[in-house]
Amino acid sequence: MSMDLRIKIGNKILPNPVGVASGTFGYGGEYEKLIDLAKLGAIYTKAVTLEPREGNEIPRIVETPSGILNSIGLANVGVTRFLSEKLPALAKLPCAVVANVAGATEAEYMAVVERLESAAQLWGYEINVSCPNVKHGGMAFGTDPQQIERLTKKIRALTKRPLIVKCTPNVTDITVIAKAAEAGGADAVSCINTLVGMVIDTAAKRPVLPAGTGGLSGPAVRPVGVAMTYRVSRAVSIPVIGIGGIMTADDAIQYLLAGASAVQVGTGTFVDPSIPVKVLEGIVEYCKIEKIASIKELHSRFSQP
């Protein structure tokens, strides 16, 4: 008996639970020569905004112990070029293509989704209400449950496609945010986005990143991501997608046991592009050894503390 890897989110099915996280996989094509994209459960695109954005000042990346801090900003080609230049190639892939949507205002989020609705090839949306690298924009939404619920409702009214809201970890209680998304009609929540962090260059006596703070990701944040996934899974009844520091199948299985129905690999892909595929293989292997037939069954095998 082989494992049923499929995951239902909203009215659609993900072929398997391992996706690649927004902002770490470009628009898919960049990694085409290195891995078999057909093996991915989903590609979450770099954030798409209404207008193209140049992104933040440079440098944009600095390493930290077992992590990286990034200040990319929402550097992207904008929705028009996304549709004309990036989506056609993406659409040929057998995996689900989820557009990560960002904006500075509710109207901008809605305008992007409206434009994307025209593209039949898109599988669904991940609403990025949590980018710590944009000053006037994402962050304000990300920490206020009322705004989250209202924004989710408005986007919900625009689309029947799977609607995922991506939660920020930089809040007192992430379950409040997740519940607001659920109340607004989200089909799933994904967590976590990056933690706010800072690295200072003591020789130059200023932050390494010109923006001051950046977003912390990678193995360093994995325990935080697992804890939040655990709490959110118990607070909502929609699927949860676990993200943060996944480098191995064991890391991903921690998220799945904690209650996630799917996972995303971000920083890990930078370190070794074969990680997402190896993670999937490792999950399958684990479930075979443990005689687990589905992600649902995996959830039921977890001993709650």
Next chain:
Amino acid sequence: MSMDLRIKIGNKILPNPVGVASGTFGYGGEYEKLIDLAKLGAIYTKAVTLEPREGNEIPRIVETPSGILNSIGLANVGVTRFLSEKLPALAKLPCAVVANVAGATEAEYMAVVERLESAAQLWGYEINVSCPNVKHGGMAFGTDPQQIERLTKKIRALTKRPLIVKCTPNVTDITVIAKAAEAGGADAVSCINTLVGMVIDTAAKRPVLPAGTGGLSGPAVRPVGVAMTYRVSRAVSIPVIGIGGIMTADDAIQYLLAGASAVQVGTGTFVDPSIPVKVLEGIVEYCKIEKIASIKELHSRFSQP
């Protein structure tokens, strides 16, 4: 010209900016044979509660990438035995002895401080309103600015000694918490305590820590601590004490440049007990090379983003 290492907090002076963090240095005596305690700026004791506490279920520690997750709970001998057994030895040290105070209720915090007031040898208090490992207790206070302000006011009324409030990083906006402490009359704030995290044993299919979640500390969290120290330093006008992942002088200098007036070494002491002393030496060396005469001057040399 040599550097002025002294730091004023409330009505007292710390001999130098490097202390050892609560819960990682016991009551001082444990490390006596390994390092010259006289070189420390301050020893922050393990949390002291009204009654002795056994602490949490075992195991209590698990390693994470560049960090550790702990679930000690507030395991401590209680205020009575602290005064009779632990303080006499501590009091002989030339460094400042700061009692880290915890409780489940306002009344308990106050009772502990009242009892400790009788001990002339204590330098001051660090109020732990932020331990993520106690279910009914610290955490509730830690995230609610009104409760923080009221608790701080009540303790302020009991003592003239330096009063430090230790902030949790597990909040949407740590500056709100720090400002509440300042409004309540705190002489300083320290940040950060540990981040909530979880590690799951995928073979046993349950969290490694019986409590489920634990507190994440060590180098992994350093960027988060520096970012919060930076933000808090700009929000309050009392001194800030930076904590989180300090392993080297460079790490500590990042905190000082970010606005901290002093630092604490926690997990780093486990890894190498000589770290606190080496950190101090490194700060002195840096200031000598950079011709910096005081921590104040260090602050002024930071280029704000």
Next chain:
Amino acid sequence: MKQFSATIRGNYPLSTGFFELEFTWDKAAPLPEPGRFFTVRVSDNTIPLLRRPFAFSAFDGNEGTASMIFQKRGHGTGLLSAKHKGDTLDIIGPLGQPFPMPDKGKKALLVAGGIGLGPIAFLAQTLRKEKIPVSMVFGCRTASLIPSGDSLAASGTVICTDDGSRGFKGTAGDYLKSIERSVGSGTVVYACGPQPMLKTCHEFAGRRGCACFVSVEQIMACGVGACMGCAVKSAGGGYKRACTEGPVFNSRELQW
């Protein structure tokens, strides 16, 4: 206790996955004793982060060297297994409580399982020097895990393998049952090894009316009594610190 930099004198493979590491012992540090331990910082960077605790397996006062027997289990012991003669180690020790000597006239029954061999072998050597009668049992899964060299066999150690590939077939605990009647209150049991083995020894000693000292393992953060991380459950309720009150406990002090 003292923190010092030791120099590795040798790192010898003993059996599949097991190594014996010999290193210089600082003259100014107190002397190693059986049951006590030390911690090593295994990496210069932050992976793995915490120091690793190991028991002494021998001390050579003339050479000024201490030894340990360790098993390659994870990242930290993996790094240790790759160390060479001449490399240095950041050591803190000795730490914790030693095995207490048996009361006058008593004999000692030593039981070691897996990585418990180090401290038990050290204890055997020390007891023999004191002319105390020692019998020793060593249990492991299979013959390939039995340390090479003939020190075990030469000392008359009873070897037990779970799969019967050498010596007594069964666990060290099974062996104890087989000799149950010959042991009485004149014997003191000393044990170090996996938790189930320690429990068997504790129960065995209870039935036979003899004292039993066990050395326990627990994840440690500080190793010096400061963090309360290494707590083990004590018989009277509450906890004891493995690093300070232990790692050797009278088995009756612990909750089983």
Next chain:
Amino acid sequence: MKQFSATIRGNYPLSTGFFELEFTWDKAAPLPEPGRFFTVRVSDNTIPLLRRPFAFSAFDGNEGTASMIFQKRGHGTGLLSAKHKGDTLDIIGPLGQPFPMPDKGKKALLVAGGIGLGPIAFLAQTLRKEKIPVSMVFGCRTASLIPSGDSLAASGTVICTDDGSRGFKGTAGDYLKSIERSVGSGTVVYACGPQPMLKTCHEFAGRRGCACFVSVEQIMACGVGACMGCAVKSAGGGYKRACTEGPVFNSRELQW
């Protein structure tokens, strides 16, 4: 581009802190070209986390080996400097854009500073094979940083040291100024090295009316164009990715 496991053929110290690493190049991977680069995962654990980018310094088609010249700067290059013949490397490459060949009839002026030597030496070798006239300048702080072996001197490279301990006293940029009048639009300038040196080359080329191609350095996360982490400022405003549009740029495309 391709990800593969390479085997180290040699890791030779060249000068103080500099090494030349030679490794097998996978037959199924496109061939290395001067100016292009590859990334290496330097550690199995998470310190340091990101892959490290390095330019090719040579490619030997017969042996099937590629080389790089690197400087020990931090943790990652420290780990690389300790690698031995026979060790394996996780490689992704070739990545980025190569130095473009000069138009017919033009000659090449190559300028290398410090770790810029690798790609510039590779370019020199390639141009000479194509019979394109090459003059080459190498600048470094002091004589001990000049690679041993006589390849540099034999090829007629002008060596500049900041402290005058060997060759021309001054930077490579100072040297360019000293030959300014002899260079015209018939020359193409190629440069790799520290940012100030690249800027000097760009300005020099502007004054002399010749094309100038520079290879830039930026911290990289993905190395393949996916993350926008390696952005450098472009002349027209906005950014370009060093890993994809670069690392070699016509210097006029960049903001200086």
